[in-house]
Amino acid sequence: MMKAMLPLCLLVAVLHLSAHSLTETDHHPEQHEPTDPQEQPSHGEDPLKSCQRIVPSNTDFAFQFYRQAATQEPAKNIFFSPVSISAALALLSLGSRGSSQTQVLEGLAFNLTNIQKEEIHRGFGQLLLLLSRPGSQVQLSMGSTLFMDKHLKPMKSFLKDIKRLYGGKAVSSSFQNSTEAKNEINDYIKNKTCGNINQILEDLDPNTLMVIVNYIYFKAYWENPFNIERTHKDYFHVNAKTSVEVEMMVRDGFYKAYSDRKLSCKVVQIPYKGDVAAFFILPNKGKMKQLEHALTKRTVSKWERSLQRWRMELHIPKLSISGTYDLKRILMNMGVTDVFSDRADLSGITGNPDMKVSKATHKALLKIHENGTEAAAVSSIDFLPHSVPPTVKFDHPFLLLIVDQYTQSILFMGKIVDPSQK
Structure with a gap:
């Protein structure tokens, strides 16, 4: 029996923190900070309300991140998890002070005159709880872990906050033996992503004192699977000159869709079982740049409001793509510079400002499949041949958004330029 293959998305964001200079770091004694307003119990605040305070900025x-990635590699596939990068950076901001903190939060698109830091962290805390809500048919696990050199003494208040707000934990590691530390972190990520991301760290700078890892693992079944019997070889037109052969999945059924005449694109919503849906956005040939330029909250909410149920014959390529990003480079272009330099103030972590982020990496992986034979053969609706619905064929570059509909959060985002690119 063939094992069912699942749509699967994974992401890892890794931030490396090392000493500003090679001098021994002198540890300041633990300072007792005043009680944070966010320590106060939230008076029966609705978790969804609190999380909705941060979702528009996310x-x-x-x-913004997508545009940076697209500018750097215009002809490449793009795939990343914005919510996971945001959570990793928000956690970093919890340990930052001064302009280091302001830049990180403004880089995350927060307007600090309209929202307080406490509200941001509380919002992330609620968002992370809601995303991994039990009883959902979607398997979504997300978390942050700090690997810290065993000589580092993190402040108790910081450890308490990352646990309470980000479900994060700190693990003591031996960074003097960089191979051992690297293997420990790689094994941890391999385990958290069920063996799909094997090696996120190729090497580890011997001066590293701390590594922040944020991972997200997502596995879900289509509400209406594609029938494996109908998957066939077809061509995907990468550009005017190049076509590649792909496995094209086909399903005749009802989907919510919208044709945006102004942006010359079609939007098709494909629901997963549970509260998550994928939006496949197909620009007319030659209109990708125009579409990328118009990607805003307003555009996406207009699409969502305009969706209507149509019957169509949908063609989507099977794919398995990954994206790896140098977060440091992209974030510096977005104005987040201090935490990566000797001006970094990360004294909220250890009480001592002598640490900076030396490296930040992000890796994401996406697999889209029919969902295996058993499920698909039974539940696929094959209409009688005498009625022929319109065909919507994703056979040239398109965009993809995977959205948690309960919180309206973009879990994953990508551009498929060449489904055969490994």
Whole structure:
């Protein structure tokens, strides 16, 4: 029996923190900080309300990050998890002070005159709880872990906050033996992503004192699987000159869709079982740049409002793509510079400012499949041949958004330029 293959998305964001200079770091004694307003119990605050305070900024950040990635590699596939990068950086901001902190939060698209830091962290805390809500048919696990050199003494208040707000934990590691530390972190990520991301760290700078890892693992079944019997070889037109052969999945059924005449694109929503949906966005040939330029919160909410249920014959390529990003380079272009330099103030972590982020990496992986034979053969609706619905064929570059509909969060975002690119 063939094992069912699942749509799967994974991401890892890794931040390396090392000493500003090679001098021994002198550890300041633990300072007792005043009680944070966020320590106060939230008076029966609705978790969804609190999380909705940060979602619009997370969405803005997603599109800003996307544009940076697209500018750096215009002809490449793009795939990343904005919500996971945002959570990793928000956690970093919890340990930052001064302009280091302001830059990180503004880089995350927060307007600090409209929202307080406490609200941001509380919002992330609620968002992470809601995303991994039990009883959902979607398997979504997301978390942050700090690997710290065993000589580092993190402040108790910081450890308490990352646990309470980000479900994060700190693990003591031996960074003097960089191979051992690297293997420990790689094994940890391999385990958290169920063996799909084997090696995120190729090497580890011997001066590293701390590595922040944020991972997200997502596995879900289509609400209406594609029938494996109908998957066939077809061509995907990468550009005017190049076509590649792909496995094209086909399904005749009802989907919510919208034709955006102004942006010359079609939007098709494909629901997963549970509260998550994928939006496949197909620009007319030659209109990708125009579409990328118009990606905003307003555009996406207009699409969502305009969706209507149509019957169509949908063609989507099977794919398995990954994206790896140098977060440091992209974030510096977005104005987040201090935490990566000797001006970094990360004294909220250890009480001592002598640490900076030396390296930040992000890796994401996406697999889209029919969902295996058993499920698909039974539940696929094959209409009678005498009625022929319109065909919507994703056979040239398109965009993809995977959205948690309960919180309206963009879990993953990508551009498929060449489904055969490994």
